[in-house]
Amino acid sequence: MTARTQTAFRSAPQKKAKRIPWWLSAAVAAIGLLVLLPVASLIRIAAEGDAEIWPHLIANVLPASIVDTLALLTGIGIVAGSMGITTAWLVTAHRFPGRNLLVWLLPLPLAVPTYITAYIYVEVFDSAGLVQMALRKAMGWTSRADYWFPEIRSLPGCILVMSVVLYPYIYIAARAMFLTQSASMLEVARTLGASRIKLFRIIALPLARPALAVGVSLALLEALNDIGASEYLGVRTLTVSVYNTWLNRGSLAGAAQIACVMLAFVIGLILIERYGRRDRRYALSPKRHRTVHPVPLTGGRGWTATLLCTLPVLMGFALPVSFLLRETLRGGLLEQFDAEFLAHLMTTLGLSVVATGAVLALAVMLVSAARLSKNSLTQGALFTAGLGYALPGTVLALGLMTPLVGFDTLIGTLWRNLTGERLGLLLMGAAGGVVIAYVIRFLSIATGSLSAGLDRVSPSLEDAARTLGASRREMVWTIQIPLMRPALASAALLIFVDCIKELPATLLLRPLNTETLSTLVYTYASRGRFEDGALAALVIVLVGLVPVIQLVRSAEARPKVAESPDLATGSSSA
Amino acid sequence: MANISFARGLLFGAAALGALAGSGLSASAEEALNIYTTREPGLIKPVLDEFTKETGIKVNTIFISNGLEERIRTEGQNSPADLIITVDIGRLQAAKDYGVTQPVKSEALEKVIPAAYRDPEGHWFGIALRGRVVYASKDRVKQDKITYEELADPKWKGKVCIRSGQHLYNISLIAAMIAHKGEAKAEEWLRGLKANLAKKPSGGDREQAKDILAGVCDIAVGNTYYVSLMLNGKDEEQKKWGEAINVILPTFEGGGTHVNVSGLALAKYAPNKANAIKFMEYMVSDESQRIHAEANSEYPVKAGIKVHPTIASFGELKPDNVPIAEIAKLRKKASELVDKVGFDQ
Numbered sequence: 079m080t081a082r083t084q085t086a087f088r089s090a091p092q093k094k095a096k097r098i099p100w101w102l103s104a105a106v107a108a109i110g111l112l113v114l115l116p117v118a119s120l121i122r123i124a125a126e127g128d129a130e131i132w133p134h135l136i137a138n139v140l141p142a143s144i145v146d147t148l149a150l151l152t153g154i155g156i157v158a159g160s161m162g163i164t165t166a167w168l169v170t171a172h173r174f175p176g177r178n179l180l181v182w183l184l185p186l187p188l189a190v191p192t193y194i195t196a197y198i199y200v201e202v203f204d205s206a207g208l209v210q211m212a213l214r215k216a217m218g219w220t221s222r223a224d225y226w227f228p229e230i231r232s233l234p235g236c237i238l239v240m241s242v243v244l245y246p247y248i249y250i251a252a253r254a255m256f257l258t259q260s261a262s263m264l265e266v267a268r269t270l271g272a273s274r275i276k277l278f279r280i281i282a283l284p285l286a287r288p289a290l291a292v293g294v295s296l297a298l299l300e301a302l303n304d305i306g307a308s309e310y311l312g313v314r315t316l317t318v319s320v321y322n323t324w325l326n327r328g329s330l331a332g333a334a335q336i337a338c339v340m341l342a343f344v345i346g347l348i349l350i351e352r353y354g355r356r357d358r359r360y361a362l363s364p365k366r367h368r369t370v371h372p373v374p375l376t377g378g379r380g381w382t383a384t385l386l387c388t389l390p391v392l393m394g395f396a397l398p399v400s401f402l403l404r405e406t407l408r409g410g411l412l413e414q415f416d417a418e419f420l421a422h423l424m425t426t427l428g429l430s431v432v433a434t435g436a437v438l439a440l441a442v443m444l445v446s447a448a449r450l451s452k453n454s455l456t457q458g459a460l461f462t463a464g465l466g467y468a469l470p471g472t473v474l475a476l477g478l479m480t481p482l483v484g485f486d487t488l489i490g491t492l493w494r495n496l497t498g499e500r501l502g503l504l505l506m507g508a509a510g511g512v513v514i515a516y517v518i519r520f521l522s523i524a525t526g527s528l529s530a531g532l533d534r535v536s537p538s539l540e541d542a543a544r545t546l547g548a549s550r551r552e553m554v555w556t557i558q559i560p561l562m563r564p565a566l567a568s569a570a571l572l573i574f575v576d577c578i579k580e581l582p583a584t585l586l587l588r589p590l591n592t593e594t595l596s597t598l599v600y601t602y603a604s605r606g607r608f609e610d611g612a613l614a615a616l617v618i619v620l621v622g623l624v625p626v627i628q629l630v631r632s633a634e635a636r637p638k639v640a641e642s643p644d645l646a647t648g649s650s651s652a
Numbered sequence: 653m654a655n656i657s658f659a660r661g662l663l664f665g666a667a668a669l670g671a672l673a674g675s676g677l678s679a680s681a682e683e684a685l686n687i688y689t690t691r692e693p694g695l696i697k698p699v700l701d702e703f704t705k706e707t708g709i710k711v712n713t714i715f716i717s718n719g720l721e722e723r724i725r726t727e728g729q730n731s732p733a734d735l736i737i738t739v740d741i742g743r744l745q746a747a748k749d750y751g752v753t754q755p756v757k758s759e760a761l762e763k764v765i766p767a768a769y770r771d772p773e774g775h776w777f778g779i780a781l782r783g784r785v786v787y788a789s790k791d792r793v794k795q796d797k798i799t800y801e802e803l804a805d806p807k808w809k810g811k812v813c814i815r816s817g818q819h820l821y822n823i824s825l826i827a828a829m830i831a832h833k834g835e836a837k838a839e840e841w842l843r844g845l846k847a848n849l850a851k852k853p854s855g856g857d858r859e860q861a862k863d864i865l866a867g868v869c870d871i872a873v874g875n876t877y878y879v880s881l882m883l884n885g886k887d888e889e890q891k892k893w894g895e896a897i898n899v900i901l902p903t904f905e906g907g908g909t910h911v912n913v914s915g916l917a918l919a920k921y922a923p924n925k926a927n928a929i930k931f932m933e934y935m936v937s938d939e940s941q942r943i944h945a946e947a948n949s950e951y952p953v954k955a956g957i958k959v960h961p962t963i964a965s966f967g968e969l970k971p972d973n974v975p976i977a978e979i980a981k982l983r984k985k986a987s988e989l990v991d992k993v994g995f996d997q
Contacts, residue, residue: 138991200855205866206893221867231854309816312854314996322818325718326987328746409886476719479726490730500923503730586719590686590712590732601715605692606858606881 098451098550106447109440110459113466113518116477117341120469123477124338127331131323135336139319146233147315150308151298153237154244158297159290161241162248165387167282170256171264173372174380180387182630187394188246188572189622191579191596192239192300194615195394196307197608198401199239203230236311240301242394247300248293250568254633255289256282265371292526295347296467302344303470305582306600316340317470330476337473344468348461399619405612414613423617426594429509429584430577433516437573438566440517441524445562446554449532449540463525466518471582475515478587482511511587516577523576524569531565532558567632571625578622595621685927687713689737690720691914696737698947699940706934709927724752724919734922735931739914740820744776745980753917756929764936764954768975769913778913778976779935780950783969784825785909787872787879787897789864798902800829800910803873804844812848813860813869817995818987821857821875821912826989827982828910831974835985843993853996858882858893865896872897880949880962899966908972914950 168174169181187195202208205222207230219225229235263285267277301308308315316336324333375383406412444463448456466474486503493501505511539561543553559566581596588597595618602611689696693713700711712732716723721743724733736747747753748771755774762770769778786798803812815822830838850869855862860872861882882894901909916935922928934940941952949960951969958964990996 134988134991138988138994142994142997200859204855204859204862205868206862210866223867229851231859232852310855312816312852312996318818321718322987322991326742326818326820326823327984328749330722472718476722479723483726483728483730487728487730500730502732503727506727507732586716586723588714590714592714597715600717601692601694604717605694606856606878607885609887 098447098456102443102447103455105443106456106459109444109521110455110462112514113462113521115481116469116474116518117465118477119480120334120337120341120473120477123331124334125331127329127335129335131327131329131332131335135319135323135332139322140316143314143316143319146313147302147317149233150236150240150313150315151301153233154240154297154301155294157237157241158245159248159294161245161390162250162293163252163283163286163290165245165390166249166252166256166286167278168383168387170253171277171282171372172383173374174383176384176388177372180384180391181634182627183391183395184249184387185246185626185630186391186623187243187398188250188575189619189626190243190395190398191581191599191615191618192243192304193306193310193581193603194402194599194618195243195398196236196239196310197603198398199230199235200310201608202397202401203228203235231310231312233313236308236313238393239307239311240297240304242390244297244300245390245394247296248290250629250633251289251293252286255286257633268373288530292530296523298347299344299467302340302468303582305470305472320470320473334473334476337470340470341465341468345465348464348468399616402612402616402619405609406616409609409612411610411613419614422593422595422598422614423621425509425592426578426596426618427621429512429516429594430574433513433520433577434570434574436513436517437520437524438570441521441528441569442559442562442566444525445528445532446558448529449558450550450553460525460529464522467520467522469519471515471519471580472586474519475511475583475586478511478515478518478583479506482506482514482587506587507589509589509592512584515583515587516580519580519583520573520576523572524566527565527569527572528562531562535561564632568629571629574625575622578618683708683924683927684710684712685924685931686732686734687711687737687931688720688724688733688735688919689713689715690717690743691715691737691739695948696944698943699935702940702943703931703934707927707930709930711931721747721750721752725750729921731919731921732923733919734924734928736917736919737914738917739782740824740912741976741980742820742824742983744771744778744913744915744917745977747917748775752920754920754922756918756932758929758933760933761936766953768971769915769953771977776915776917777932777936778915779941779953780914780944780948781911781953781969781971782914782950783876783901783909783911783966783971784821784873785876785966786900786902787861787864787874788900789870790896790898792870793898796898796900798871798900799905800825800902801841801905803871803902804841804848806844806848808848808871810848810850811870812845813850813863813872814845814853815856815860815873816853817842817990820983822873823983823986823990824912824979825873825910826986827979828904828972828974830982830985830989831978832904832907835989838986839989839993842989842995846993846995858890861893861897865893876951876963876966877949879966880960883962884949901966901969903970904972907974908970911951911969911971911976913953913976 165184169177169184200207204210210227213219213225213227217225264277264281267281272280302315302317305317305321309318317340320333320336320340323329323336374380441463444456444459448460469477482505483503486505486507489504490501493499505514540553540557543557548556579596581600584594585597585600588594593601595614598614599611599618602608602614693700693715700713703709704711720736720738724731724736727733736753738744738747753775756777757774761777765777765779769781770776786803817823817826826838826842829841833841850863857874857878860874861878863869864872876899879894879897879899882890885891903909916932918925918928918932935944936954938954938957941954941957944950945952945957945960949963951959951963
């Protein structure tokens with residue numbers, strides 16, 4: 079009797095699953111430490127300085143730049159948030175003219191880097207830009223004083239530009255959420271006669287909350303990381319203050335101190351977001367769900383929906399791309415496409431592919447370990463992984479330089495002692511630094527996506543596997559990884575696009591004679607000849623489109639598999 | 653299927669990285685010169701190509717804007733950097749202050765470059781000058797003379813455009829004002845200028861010319877070479893911006909026009925020191941000064957070299973008498989002043 083009880087105990091899943099092999103623990107710890115490297119180095123730089131910059135900052139800089147930063151972030155949160163949620167809801171729960179096409183078009187702005195859109199918006203909407211000049215010609219106005227036109231180089235302009243680029247983060251997250259939520263709730267509400275608006279308010283919005291939180295926080299971190307666009311548009315965010323302190327007042331330590339405060343602020347936000355979600359569980363039962371059955375919107379309503387969904391695509395994608403096309407053709411830039419350009423393209427692809435692969439491998443390890451064993455090590459490492467994304471690219475690069483060179487120097491000294499030759503810099507000299515920066519910066523996209531993917535898998539699946547005697551390895555390979563595959567694919571694509579677009583860290587860490595497409599665009603822009611970089615910018619967008627379209631394809635393919643039998647049952651029950 | 657192409661991608665990427673690593677390491681094997689530059693390499697490419705043709709020395713470049721000095725400092729003794737090319741006295745002085753430069757003793761350089769445009773200890777050398785000047789609307793501004801002080805005159809209320817006060821070009825101008833008038837007077841001037849602005853500072857120097865064309869403002873502050881780039885580029889729209897303005901070379905009361913330098917510094921641990929010095933001396937040769945002036949529309953630092961015709965049309969440049977090393981020291985104060993008067997708000 080006792081013996082049998084003991085056996086039963088030993089095979090209880092929660093007992094055994096708590097432990098993970100030592101090598102996995104070590105790997106998890108190493109990943110956490112890797113992300114902490116630049117943070118630690120940043121704190122060290124900050125500690126080297128005294129507090130002399132603060133009285134000046136508090137008196138003259140911070141009040142305004144905190145207000146500007148908060149206004150910018152709130153604005154983007156509201157504008158991009160409502161764009162993303164509204165469009166996702168419209169295309170998911172309704173049928174209207176152009177809907178099938180819009181599902182494909184809505185995520186496309188993701189492929190356009192923010193700084194490129196900012197430049198283009200100034201070229202097009204500025205006082206001497208295309209639109210205003212055309213208006214003047216048409217209306218016979220001669221001076222800016224003759225008419226009113228919104229100012230693009232302003233805080234609202236900056237909010238608009240960033241929102242049309244960043245809303246897909248929210249759209250994608252929200253649509254995935256809407257698609258996988260049970261349709262029954264909606265149908266009950268519909269049957270009870272709830273209006274469309276009410277449906278959206280009482281069902282869609284609450285359901286989308288976690289997606290909204292993830293999407294908005296990604297978008298806001300992107301906005302906070304940005305320096306080029308906001309400075310160009312005349313918005314003085316905290317990030318701009320970091321740069322001014324560093325460059326004009328020669329105080330790297332002071333800049334690091336501001337960056338540390340910003341980081342603390344971001345960590346606070348992440349914690350609040352976690353706390354807000356603490357006891358909500360979004361696990362789906364293993365039983366297959368029916369997806370939302372779209373209702374048709376007819377007449378004026380339908381066309382309104384079409385318009386609402388078309389506008390973001392026009393502003394975030396069609397406008398920038400057609401401007402780049404125009405400049406490419408007008409400037410005869412196609413001749414730039416030579417062997418050298420091709421080499422830059424290859425560098426861009428090579429770095430992005432390697433970094434994406436590395437991020438995925440590390441993220442799978444981290445997330446699986448955290449799922450198998452929820453101890454303080456795995457949870458801590460998972461949280462730490464989120465920090466990289468919160469560091470502005472240049473700050474991350476500055477923080478990484480010391481450890482990278484430290485490693486290089488160590489190897490170099492060893493080499494010299496062994497062979498008597500000068501080796502030079504290994505990581506910094508050969509783009510290793512760039513890859514490591516990408517990994518640290520984008521790791522959280524993968525861990526976030528994978529955790530979210532796994533969280534929605536009911537633990538009972540794994541419990542069942544354990545009960546059937548599966549080993550930990552079998553659980554990872556036969557249950558977790560297959561279940562993570564969709565999330566893995568979408569994370570891979572997002573990270574790849576982000577790597578291609580990445581500018582500040584690439585600029586600071588790349589080796590001699592090495593350009594990526596984005597540094598190429600920056601090169602032209604800093605010469606004051608942004609238009610000449612149109613071809614490079616266009617290629618960034620085109621290369622980015624491939625994974626974005628792939629992303630849509632996989633996202634759209636999944637529900638269809640589930641949809642066909644569901645629709646059948648749906649109609650038979652109707 | 654997706655997995656196969658992904659694996660292939662990885663393989664391809666690894667190969668690309670390997671090639672990169674190879675090129676990075678082999679760069680030190682041949683006669684080479686490694687240039688770290690905050691100037692976009694396209695701007696100096698004509699000179700670089702000519703140098704390689706003449707000497708057979710292969711030039712490797714990396715263009716970094718912010719953080720160039722930090723990178724060289726962090727790379728330390730193993731840094732491949734031989735030569736630093738940068739603009740603005742602020743950056744040149746920062747390189748020296750960071751301890752990433754070493755002194756050069758060269759008669760060729762000292763003979764050509766006036767003492768005002770090089771470091772007394774030889775840590776940096778200016779090779780070309782640019783003026784920070786006033787762009788004035790051809791239609792709406794009749795005067796052909798102006799002082800920097802006058803920019804704060806209420807008669808220009810709502811008529812002035814300028815880029816961010818924190819941009820290094822403006823920081824140096826404001827530092828020069830502090831050098832001339834003292835901090836209190838400079839602050840008053842900056843407040844006056846701020847009160848005259850037609851719009852919040854944003855964009856670059858070219859956007860200010862564009863705003864004049866659009867009638868947003870009548871005068872703007874910008875660098876000399878931008879005007880030449882606008883007028884002589886192939887872009888028809890930009891020609892219009894350039895054609896909308898006259899350039900007035902302003903002066904300080906009792907002084908001259910504010911100029912700044914673009915210059916060179918030898919990196920502290922330069923592995924190809926001899927090549928770097930050869931290049932520095934080449935940069936002040938008649939030929940390269942001519943190519944440089946032609947390609948960039950900067951004022952050549954060497955006497956007797958012709959300036960670009962567009963630049964020459966502005967009239968004769970009378971550089972201000974405040975030593976630029978003095979300006980470098982006042983930059984921090986200037987930056988704080990910009991914050992204090994809320995110039996960019």
